[in-house]
Amino acid sequence: MFKIQTLNNISVAGLERLPRDRYEVASEIANPDAILVRSAKMHELPIAPSVKAIGRAGAGTNNVPVAAMTGRGVAVFNAPGANANAVKELVIAGMLIAARNIAQAWQFSRSLTGDDAAISQAVESGKKQFGGFELPGRTLGVIGLGAIGVKVANAARALGMKVIGYDPTITVRRAWQLESDVQAALSIDDLLARSDFVTFHVPLTDATRHMINAERIQTLPKNAVLLNFSREGILDDAAVVAALDQGHLYAYCCDFPSNLLKDHPRVVTLPHLGASTREAEDNCAIMVADQIREYLESGNVTNAVNFPEICLPFNGDHRLAIVNSNVPNMVGQISTDLAAAGLNIIDMLNRSRGDVAVTLIDVDQRCSDETLARLQGISGVLSVRRLGG
Numbered sequence: 001m002f003k004i005q006t007l008n009n010i011s012v013a014g015l016e017r018l019p020r021d022r023y024e025v026a027s028e029i030a031n032p033d034a035i036l037v038r039s040a041k042m043h044e045l046p047i048a049p050s051v052k053a054i055g056r057a058g059a060g061t062n063n064v065p066v067a068a069m070t071g072r073g074v075a076v077f078n079a080p081g082a083n084a085n086a087v088k089e090l091v092i093a094g095m096l097i098a099a100r101n102i103a104q105a106w107q108f109s110r111s112l113t114g115d116d117a118a119i120s121q122a123v124e125s126g127k128k129q130f131g132g133f134e135l136p137g138r139t140l141g142v143i144g145l146g147a148i149g150v151k152v153a154n155a156a157r158a159l160g161m162k163v164i165g166y167d168p169t170i171t172v173r174r175a176w177q178l179e180s181d182v183q184a185a186l187s188i189d190d191l192l193a194r195s196d197f198v199t200f201h202v203p204l205t206d207a208t209r210h211m212i213n214a215e216r217i218q219t220l221p222k223n224a225v226l227l228n229f230s231r232e233g234i235l236d237d238a239a240v241v242a243a244l245d246q247g248h249l250y251a252y253c254c255d256f257p258s259n260l261l262k263d264h265p266r267v268v269t270l271p272h273l274g275a276s277t278r279e280a281e282d283n284c285a286i287m288v289a290d291q292i293r294e295y296l297e298s299g300n301v302t303n304a305v306n307f308p309e310i311c312l313p314f315n316g317d318h319r320l321a322i323v324n325s326n327v328p329n330m331v332g333q334i335s336t337d338l339a340a341a342g343l344n345i346i347d348m349l350n351r352s353r354g355d356v357a358v359t360l361i362d363v364d365q366r367c368s369d370e371t372l373a374r375l376q377g378i379s380g381v382l383s384v385r386r387l388g389g
């Protein structure tokens, strides 16, 4: 029986992928084999030694201590692209909310009092404060052309906007998906100087933290709109508010309310709603549940952020799934120990990514506890699992 701990509400559609005769799933569970999480902050949480995998039902993994888990031989999975459409739709909504002053105008309408004749009169005299502008012909700068950035760029093109993108590590797959008339910016500053709207779709890392600061904001044309549906911390919010107050920026729309932002008249904040659609929640939960199940049952890895992709078909007999440092002579030492224990290797696959390698070895008989302990004792071996019979 595998035990799965959920740290947030995970869509039932995903949990149903874990058959109840083999999986126990609960928010409180001792010695879990895997954890399913959305936005819970795991950096300060104790993570039991029994945990072999963490599945982030979403895109960003900055709430998971990935480096520490890698050192323990724990795989961290995410759900690339599974919520991208949901975020794209909210970004497009954010542009319209900003361009047409929808939030402020709605607040005005709700504040109207008196009979209907009085309301009609107030509407006609008040509406001029909320006059806006249209999107066609305006330029959208997209920073980060991954699953979400590409969808946002293409949707903006369909709305008649010009689009400039910046992503120095764009993949060939994403580049193929991008509309051909999306221009490549030479740098972030080049993109900022040419954009009426700028939207951010990068992970939060040391390299992206405060990528927009007071100095960079001055590069933007007057009355530009910023959108952050990526992560709190990618923009320096204090610098954004200062630029709004100075009249340099027109509006800021983001998914991360704070005391500084939530009541500002030119800021619209939403409560981290980017991925909160039924479709996205189902897609993410199904994707990570399938990946976790495959990893627990066969050792195969798909969409881990810290492990290599690896797939060796498994007939369910006797497999060792080993995570080890990517250094010379690991496979040599492992196979020597197996031979010494009289185990014959039937099939084997080794894949590496950065400092980590995963080795899947199918053997002709069950590996004893003693041999398992010997493998675990090899310097550089991070974790060993015995799968199958």
Ligand SMILES: NC(=O)C1=CN([C@@H]2O[C@H](COP(=O)(O)OP(=O)(O)OC[C@H]3O[C@@H](n4cnc5c(N)ncnc54)[C@H](O)[C@@H]3O)[C@@H](O)[C@H]2O)C=CC1
Binding pocket: 058, 059, 060, 061, 080, 081, 083, 084, 087, 143, 144, 145, 146, 147, 148, 149, 166, 167, 168, 169, 170, 171, 174, 201, 202, 203, 204, 207, 208, 229, 230, 231, 255, 272, 273, 274, 275, 276
């Ligand atoms: N508001 C919400 O609910 C959601 C927020 N997100 C956030 O959006 C981020 C992006 O999500 P996806 O597009 O699915 O991820 P992705 O991994 O498909 O794309 C990220 C892109 O950013 C690029 N990138 C990385 N560093 C960069 C830099 N310094 N400058 C320019 N580009 C850079 C990468 O090359 C990659 O193409 C996530 O990491 C997450 O933080 C994602 C989903 C929902």
Ligand SMILES: O=C(O)CCC(=O)C(=O)O
Binding pocket: 038, 039, 057, 058, 059, 060, 061, 083, 272, 275, 276
């Ligand atoms: O699970 C959520 O609602 C947040 C989604 C998110 O931020 C992500 O996928 O990175």
